[in-house]
Amino acid sequence: MAVTSVDIALFVHVTSVVVGFGATFAEALAFPVAMRLSARHLPYVHRLQLAINQRLATPALALVLITGLYMVSKLKLSFGEGWLSGAFAILIVLGALLGAYFIPTDRRLGAMVEAEIAAAGEGDVTLSDEYQRQARIEGIVGAITGVLIVVAIFLMVVKP
Numbered sequence: 455m456a457v458t459s460v461d462i463a464l465f466v467h468v469t470s471v472v473v474g475f476g477a478t479f480a481e482a483l484a485f486p487v488a489m490r491l492s493a494r495h496l497p498y499v500h501r502l503q504l505a506i507n508q509r510l511a512t513p514a515l516a517l518v519l520i521t522g523l524y525m526v527s528k529l530k531l532s533f534g535e536g537w538l539s540g541a542f543a544i545l546i547v548l549g550a551l552l553g554a555y556f557i558p559t560d561r562r563l564g565a566m567v568e569a570e571i572a573a574a575g576e577g578d579v580t581l582s583d584e585y586q587r588q589a590r591i592e593g594i595v596g597a598i599t600g601v602l603i604v605v606a607i608f609l610m611v612v613k614p
Contacts, residue, residue, distance in 0.1 A: 464525065491524050493571065
């Protein structure tokens with residue numbers, strides 16, 4: 455039994471989803487864990503989220519796109535098929551969210567919380583309403599993004 459280029463593309467495609475997007479689900483745990491310990495851990499959370507999104511999710515997104523388009527071509531699939539066009543649309547939305555929302559938001563929130571920690575000195579850190587509001591919005595957008603990832607996986611596996 456020979457291994458084909460489509461087999462390799464499928465392997466890279468699935469592995470990219472697991473490694474690149476799977477890691478993003480851990481981000482939902484980082485913020486509440488840091489808050490239970492101390493708000494002083496929040497700069498680390500934002501740096502971690504930046505690293506995951508820049509070094510895992512973004513390259514994974516590119517590999518998923520490239521291998522997906524390759525398989526569409528080789529297998530003569532059609533974007534007229536709902537499962538394929540739906541998954542492709544979700545991939546585009548994920549890319550937009552990564553580049554236009556998550557990465558700049560974590561940069562901004564990281565700098566904001568570092569300034570608030572510095573202002574607190576050795577005392578208790580009180581997070582500003584603005585920081586908490588923006589962090590809450592990021593959490594909501596993150597949850598919606600997680601649902602989109604799961605929906606894309608469903609579409610690719612079940613092909614309804």
